[in-house]
Amino acid sequence: MKKYVTIEDIAKIAGVSVNTVSRALNNKPDVKEETKKKILKIAKELGYVKNIAASSLRRKISRTVGVILEDSSNPFYAEVLKGIEYASRKQGYQLMLMNTERVYENEEKAIFTFLQRRVDGLIIAPVQTKDDDVRKLVKMNFPVVILGRHFEGIDVDEIHSDEIRGGYLATKHLLERGRKRPLMINSYLFRSAAKMRLEGYKKALAEYEIQFDESMVITTDIDVENGYEALLKAVKSNIVFDSVFCYNDMMAFGAIKALKELGVEIPKDVAIVGYDDIMFSTYIDPPLTTVRIKKFEMGYEAFTMLVRRITGRRKKPKRNILDVELIVRESA
Template sequence: MKKFITIKDIALRAGVSINTVSRALNNKPDISPQTKQKVLQAAKELGYIRDLNALSLKNKTTRTIGVVFEDSSNPFYAEVFKGIEYGARKYDYQIILMNTERDYINEIEAIKTLIEKRVDGIIISPTQFDNEDIEYLTTLNYPFVILGVHFDNSQLDEVYSDDFKGGYIATKYLLQKGRRKILMLNGYMYKSVARMRYLGYVKALQEHGLPPYHMVEIEEGYESAFNKVVELKDLDFDAIFCFNDVFAIAALKALRTLKKNVPEDLSIVGYDDISYASFVHPALTTVRIDKFKEGSIAFELLYEKLSQMRNNPKQVVLDVELVPRESA
């Protein structure tokens, strides 16, 4: 096993006491600049690395947070994570990232693991398949923030986008383009994002005197969306509003396989405006969420709790906007 350099080794090299080394490494004011420089130079020469576990035991804080995502391979979460990282770096926190693959059992295990590791707090994008794990965190009075979804009648810290507006403006745009038979390729309706986007879709259609054309719930992922569009090929739809951009990119590929032209034969609107949305052909019309901002606000909300800056729950709803491109 590798032997790590200790403050005792630094004290021997610098010719000072262990207490002096501790004060120098922790930037205490009661030490002369010359002595501090001598200690820091000795630490550098020896290759000293702080023992965070020892600091955690002493300070009763790990300066580590846990992040629980449904699917860290989705570009949407990659961009959200940049915002969380920005906040963590700003306040000198480390991050442990857990991926649940949209499985509620994995979500429970992820939370358990993070608590066992004594992270100071958790940012979680829950599956919403059930809420017992969220209630458990609340009962423990464990600091956490919900990211990307909303729990009805909750007293939780949350940051999420205006999904009703997103569903509304996406559908309204398709209607303005002359589309009337708009298929909605949606996620599971137990998720607040899917419900609210659907309600926005319905509202826009109602304003044009139209009933909902057809909505299907599918498992999130490229293959599910591709297969569903192929399966529904005999439906007479003239547009697809997709739950997210991954669905939309899959739909583009499926329609190309079916010899359908976008946007000549059908229009497609996605959701999220991930980095790939403007690169596919045709470039994807989509609803933009400020993903970096969502992540950075999530960290700020958690930091406020960790710093005891407030006790009351806080919910932040981010605005969305339509980004017109070539697919609609």
């Protein structure tokens, strides 16, 4: 079993007390400079690593934050995570990450694990099939920030994009270009983002005096293959459409693949708009028109909000809604 170097080991070699070593390692002013240099040199040579866990127990803070994501391999969350990491380094915190694979039970287990680890706070991109776990955290008054989602009826810190506006901008763009029958490939409506983007879709249709038709909305999961299968389903169901608005860019990539296999020209025959503006959206053929979310800023601000809650600088729950932007490329 590996043995970690202790301050007792350093004290023995340096010929000083354990207390002197401790004070030198913590840069206390009452240790002679020559002694401090000697201790630091020995510590480095021995490969000493400070026991943060022990320090955390004494101070009752860990300076560690748990991050729970649906899927960190998703390019959207990868960019959000960059913002969280940047803010954590700036604030002097460490991160612990767990994925739920969009399974609520995994989310519950992740929260329990992080509470066992005594993290100072949590950032959660929730599954949203249930909200019991979030309600428990709020009841505990545990510092938590909900990322990219909104919970009705729960007073909790949240940061997400203006999803209604995003859905509206995407649909309006298609209608402005003369498209009369935009198909929406959406996610399940237990997700707040799907619900709000659909609301934006309906708002744009109403503005152009086009009656909402439920058959023009296909609901599915949020990966590439889901977009592909949803598009083929629309064609097999004889749904007539001249454009497509997808819940996210990943689904749009799948829809584009399906359209190409069917010999449909984009955007001549069918225009397509995605959502998120992940990095690959510029490189797909044709480059994807999409709604840009401030992904890095979302992550950065989520962490900043959490630290203010942890340190007691803010007591009341805050809902931070970030603006979105339509990015026009060749697909529409």
